[in-house]
Amino acid sequence: EAGVTQFPSHSVIEKGQTVTLRCDPISGHDNLYWYRRVMGKEIKFLLHFVKESKQDESGMPNNRFLAERTGGTYSTLKVQPAELEDSGVYFCASGQGGAGEKLFFGSGTQLSVL
Amino acid sequence: ELKVEQNPLFLSMQEGKNYTIYCNYSTTSDRLYWYRQDPGKSLESLFVLLSNGAVKQEGRLMASLDTKARLSTLHITAAVHDLSATYFCAVDINNTDKLIFGTGTRLQVFP
Structure with a gap:
């Protein structure tokens, strides 16, 4: 069975x-969560x-972040416009x-804003 | 605001030794989770503890929960190199499905 997949990885x-950022949950899972770990801090x-x-x-930190889950399948998290402090692992x-x-996590997307 | 504190933050231990990681939280909860993360990988669920006095064991790892003391422990018995990873505890307050994570404990087991 495929796990939670995230794209891109970096x-x-x-x-x-x-x-x-995109997340494909495990098929059949109704609950989907987004978490973030900023460098050196908690998830x-x-x-x-x-x-x-x-x-x-x-x-959600502010209105620059928009999450969607159309059709209840995959989800996207858009950051617009990105700021330096948005860097971290999502x-x-x-x-x-x-x-x-039991929650099943993806391997995360490492976002670096320069 | 709920706070979840883990200690130690870093743990370097020799193979064959025993050690305990502690997870303290600041408000009432009866759901506590332990996760393991290898570098660049996903968080892997280790244990789900749902009541006071709950104890679960898997291989060399044993987790317990004391809701009155607001404390969970993750005990490592006879550590082996494969246990090297970062371990997180997480608390679900008010059964909201919103997890509050500790800072993580980075464990390194050396020969």
Whole structure:
């Protein structure tokens, strides 16, 4: 069974440019999450989808970040325009839901904004 | 604001030795998770602890949860090189499915 896949694995862009990260969850998983780890700091929650609906987007840093999950399958996270402080590793995770669900993480996208 | 603290942040240990990683959190929760991450790889779920006194074991790793003390431990028995990785604990407050992660403990096991 394929795991959570993220694309690209690395992205280097200049400040002010736009970048779109993609996450393909495990097939059948309704819950999809985005997390981010900025250098040297904790992994922090960004948002949570249940199917195509945003369940919780309280962790989104600001309105330069836009997440979508059209059709409840894959998700994209767009940063426009990117700033230096957006650099970090962006993780996606998926799960089936339920008490104490086990989340499956992708290997992350390393974003570097220069 | 919920805080999750792990210690130590770095751990260098010899093969065959035992050690414990600690995870303290600052507010009530009865869901705690342990993950392992190898460099450049995804976070791999190790344990899900759902109640006070829960104890789970897998190979050389054993995790426990004390919700009254707001403390979880990850105990390593007779460490081997393959256990070298970064270990994270994460807490789900109010069953919101939003995980608050600790800073991670980078473990290196040497011969």
